[in-house]
Amino acid sequence: MNFQLTREQELTKKMVEKFCEEVVAPVADDMDVEHEFPVDIVKQMGELGMMGIMWPKEYGGAGGDYIQYCEVIERLTAAHAAVGTVVAAHTSLCTGPIYYYGTEEQKQEWMVPLAKGERLGAFGLTEADAGSDSGATQTTAVDMGDHWLINGSKIFITNAGYADTFVITAMTDKKLGTRGGISFFIIDKDDPGFSTGAEEDKLGIRCSSTRELIFEDCKIPKDRLVGKVGQGFKIAMGTLEKARIGVAAQGVGVAQGAFEITKEYMGQRKQFGKTINKFQYPAFTMAELYTRIEAARLLVMRAADLADKGMPCGTESAMAKFYASEIAMDMATKGVQFHGGYGFINDYSIQRYFRDAKIMEIYEGTSEIQKLIVSGAILR
Amino acid sequence: MKAIVCVKQVPDTSGVVAVKADGTMDRAAMATITNHDDLAAVEAALELKDKTGCEVIVVSMGPPPAEGMLRELIAMGADRGVLISAREFGGSDTYATSQIIAAAVNKIGVDKEDVVFCGRQAIDGDTAQVGPQIAEKLGLPQVTYAADIDKDGDKLTIKRLLEDGHMMLSVETPCLVTTVKELNNPRYMNVGLIQECFDKPLDIFDYEALKDEPLIDPDTIGLEGSPTNVYKSFSPPAKGACQMLEGSDRGTVDELTGILADKHLI
Secondary structure, eight states, rough: OOOOOOHHHHHHHHHHHHHHIIIIIIHHHHHHHHTTTOOOHHHHHHHTTSTTTTTTTGGSSSSOOHHHHHHHHHHHHHHHHHHHHHIIIIIIIIIIIHHHHHHHHHHIIIIIHTTTTSSSSEOOBBBTBBSSOOOOOOOOEEEOSSSEEEEEEEEETTTTTTEEEEEEESSOOOOTTTTEEEEEEEETTOOOOEEEOOOOOOOSSSTTTTEEEEEEEEEEEEGEESSSOOHHHHHHHHHHHHHHHHHHHHHHHHHHHHHHHHHHHEEEOOOOTTEEGGHHHHHHHHHHHHHHHHHHHEEEEEHHHHHHHHOHHHHHHHHHHHHHHHHHHHHHHHHHHHHGGGGSSSSHHHHHHHHHHHTTTTTTSSSSHHHHHHHHHHHH | OEEEEEOOOEOOTOOOOBBBTTTSBBBBGSOOOEEHHHHHHHHHHHHHHHHHHHHHEEESOOOOTTHHHHHHHHHTOOOOOEEEEEEEGGGGGHHHHHHHHHHHHHHHHTHHHOEEEEEOOOOTOOOHHHHHHHHHHHOEEEEEEEEEEEETTTTTEEEETTEEEEEEEEEEEEEEEEEEGOOOOOOOHHHHHHHHTTTTOOOEHHHHHTSSSTTTGGGHHHHHHHOOOOOOOOOOOOOOOOOOOOOHHHHHHEEEEHHHTTTTOO
C-alpha cells in the first residue's frame, strides 16, 4: 500500500492547479451566466495533453494514468464543474471504449485525434425510455450489406453540440435484447442522416453542451462497428465502470471547490464580533465535511489505482461515485447555508456549486444504480 | 542550433525569508519558485524551438533540490538540463556566480547559431548583473531587457524595454539575451512531457566537472572568494496601515501637515 503520489502525479497536480487558478476559475462564474461552452479552454487543454491523459502515447494520449486523470478532473471541477464534465465525457466515455474495444484501425483513425484533443467526443446511451434501464434501447442499426442504417434518438448527450466523434449503442437484434441484441458504433458529426437537437437548459453544469442525437436513416460504413455484433451492452457497461471513476473525481472536485469557497467566506464574515469560523458548530461541521471529502478522494484513488493495474473496479468505482456525489451535494448545501443570505445571491460563486452538485448524483448511473451495483456485489 | 537558458530558483515571494548565521539566505528552508524573468527566458527559448526545432538546454546553479525545477522546465518542453551544484560554489556573489555559470555554458559549448538566454534579474538579489557578466566572460554580444525577439538566420532583432520607451536592436548570434517577464506568457507543463521529464538527460556539473575550465579561478568563487559579502538579510518590518485623506481643500492639507507634524516628520 502506498499513499504517496509519484513524481509525475505531483507535477500533474501542480500543473493543473496553476492552469485552473489562471485560466479556468477566473471565467467560471461569467461563463455559467452566459451558458458558454468552454471552447478556448478545451483547445488549450488539448495542447497541454489534458484531453487524453491516461491513454498511451502511440494512440495520441499523454501516457499518464487514471490517478493523474482524476487529479485533473477533480481540480478542473473544483474550479468550474462544467469543464470537468466536458473532459470526463470526452475522455472516459467516448475515447475509452474505442481504446478498450476498438480495432487497431479504429484506434488510429478515431482515437488518436480524440486523445490529442483535436476532436471532441461524446457518448450516446440514454434514450427517452431507456435511462437506468439502458437495455431498453429503441434506436436501431440494420445491416444493409455494405453499410449500417441507424434510426432513432439519444437524449441528454454531454458534449453533443460541440463533439466531432460520437460513440453510441443501437439495437441490432431486438429478440436478443440486452444480451446480444445491442451493438456499439462510432458516428462522425458529418454522417448523412445524423443531427443534434437544441441545447437543453439545465439546472447546473450550464456551460456543458447537452443535446439530443437524432438518427434519420443515418448511413455509416461497416467498419464503424466497435467490437462484435451484440457486444454493445457489455461495452457500454464496461465503459461506464471505468468512467464512473471520473464522475467520482468530479464529485470530490465540486465538494473541494465548495469547501474552499466556504472556508474563505467563513474566515471573512464576522457576526457577534468574530469570524464565523470561530464558532464551534460551523467549525465542527467543516471538519466533518472535510473528513468526508478526503474519504471520498481515497475511494476515488483506490478505484483509479485498480483501473491502472488493469483489475476489475466496478464495485469500487460505484462506491466512489455515490459517496463522492453525496458529499458534493452535502458540502454545497452546507456551503450555501454558511454563506447565509449571500449564498442565495447569484453574485456569490457558492450557488453555482450548489446547482452543479446535483448532476453528480444523476449522470453516468444514478446513486440508486450505484447502490444496486454495490449491493449486487457484496450480497451475492 | 541550441538555446541555452540560465534559470534561478528563488524564494516564493509570498513566503517568509529565512536567513543563515552568515547573513546569506537559507534557501533550503524556503518555498521556491522559478524566477519570473527566467521563466520568460525559458518561454522565449521554447518559442524559438517551436519555430526552428533548436535544442533547449536549461541551466541552473543551486542546491540539489533545484533539479526539481529543471525537471518542471523539461516538462514545459526543454530538452535537457544542467545543474551546477557544489559546496565550493555556495555563497557566491554575482561576480563568482557568473564566472561559474559562464564556465558551465562554455563546457556545454556555444556554437555559431546559438543563443544564451537569461532572465533580467532575480527577485531575491535584484542585481541584474549575472546575465551581462556571463556575456562578458564568454565574449558574447549582449542585449538586455528584451521584450520582443525575432530570429532570422543568424540575426536576432530585439525590442529592448527601457524606462521611457523602446529600442530596436539587431544582433548576430551567438549572443546573450536577458528577458523581462513582459516578454511573453510562459506555457504550462504538458501532461505528456511530465511523463518523460524524469527520463530526459540532466547533467550535474560539480566542482570536479568545472574546476579545470579556463574561466574558473578557484580563488574567486564561493562565499570566501566573492568580492562582495552580504552584511545582513532580513524581512522588512510590516508597514503600518495606510491612512487615506480625501479632498483637495485647505482643510485636508492642514490635516495632513498636522499628522506629519505629530510624527515629527516636518
